[in-house]
Amino acid sequence: MNIPEVAAVDTEALRAALDEAGCCVIIDAASPEQMDAIASELGEHVERSSIGASDFEGHETRRLGSPLPRSATFRDLAMHDAVMASGDHVLGHATSWRFSAAEYIEIGPGESAQRLHRDRAKYDRVEFGFEVEMNGMWAITDFTEANGATRVIPASHRFDADRRVSPEETVPAEMTKGSLLLYTGSLYHGGGANQTDSWRKGLSLQHAVGWLTQSTNQFLECPPDEVTDWPDELLRFIGYAKTGNGLGYWRDSEDPLSAVHPDREFARGWATIRPD
Ligand SMILES: O=C(O)CCC(=O)C(=O)O
Ligand SMILES: [Fe+2]
Numbered sequence: 001m002n003i004p005e006v007a008a009v010d011t012e013a014l015r016a017a018l019d020e021a022g023c024c025v026i027i028d029a030a031s032p033e034q035m036d037a038i039a040s041e042l043g044e045h046v047e048r049s050s051i052g053a054s055d056f057e058g059h060e061t062r063r064l065g066s067p068l069p070r071s072a073t074f075r076d077l078a079m080h081d082a083v084m085a086s087g088d089h090v091l092g093h094a095t096s097w098r099f100s101a102a103e104y105i106e107i108g109p110g111e112s113a114q115r116l117h118r119d120r121a122k123y124d125r126v127e128f129g130f131e132v133e134m135n136g137m138w139a140i141t142d143f144t145e146a147n148g149a150t151r152v153i154p155a156s157h158r159f160d161a162d163r164r165v166s167p168e169e170t171v172p173a174e175m176t177k178g179s180l181l182l183y184t185g186s187l188y189h190g191g192g193a194n195q196t197d198s199w200r201k202g203l204s205l206q207h208a209v210g211w212l213t214q215s216t217n218q219f220l221e222c223p224p225d226e227v228t229d230w231p232d233e234l235l236r237f238i239g240y241a242k243t244g245n246g247l248g249y250w251r252d253s254e255d256p257l258s259a260v261h262p263d264r265e266f267a268r269g270w271a272t273i274r275p276d
Pocket of ligand 2: 117119189190
């Protein structure tokens with residue numbers, strides 16, 4: 001099976017692709033200029049990126065975290081229509097779902113292919129029996145098979161836990177700069193080998209149901225006094241919100257957004273679902 005491609009955000013086609021293939025590419029979901037802006041906003045932090053920490057992270061791969069506070073352009077794209085439609089579809093069974101992490105990944109010349117994995121394995125490999133993550137990858141440069149495009153096994157989101165996977169089953173998510181690969185937390189995938197002499201740049205996205213711990217601690221990365229001019233909806237999306245039934249409140253049953261805006265009135269109470 002190939003990776004389904006959707007030309008613009010066609011929600012029906014996106015939902016069908018995620019159901020059947022567990023993945024989808026939204027062609028040209030953003031402009032090349034927006035991708036260049038992200039690369040330049042993050043570029044000044046690249047000296048802080050980690051390289052060579054493990055086989056999984058890659059020995060020729062630079063990884064930079066915290067793109068939300070570092071890139072205003074990414075803040076504008078974090079709640080892209082395709083991201084919201086895919087999350088609502090795949091994770092809509094939960095009381096809420098939210099941003100979990102994003103990482104700028106530059107795969108360098110000579111990097112070998114990453115081990116195939118399911119992102120949701122981070123949750124102690126629990127077999128939930130339903131999706132708990134909805135992830136993605138923005139193509140900051142063109143993604144080609146030769147430069148290390150993410151490799152995926154379409155429809156592998158339905159594989160049983162004991163099903164072995166092999167690189168021969170994968171296809172490269174080739175896509176133009178500005179396109180967006182979306183995939184569920186159960187889909188087998190991995191970064192590709194880079195056989196070129198240039199860097200493959202991508203911005204990897206993770207989202208999860210609200211009752212799971214986020215991959216990166218958003219309250220440390222985006223502390224209340226540094227996000228006062230961010231839109232409420234983005235703050236809610238990154239975790240300044242109650243979720244489940246009685247999760248995420250702070251202090252005296254207060255709304256977490258009141259930590260960002262102490263001058264505003266917010267309803268109190270930890271419960272989000274009231275039993276009859
Ligand atoms: O860089 C890529 O293409 C994929 C990275 C990835 O899947 C991961 O680090 O979990
Ligand atoms: Fe991954």
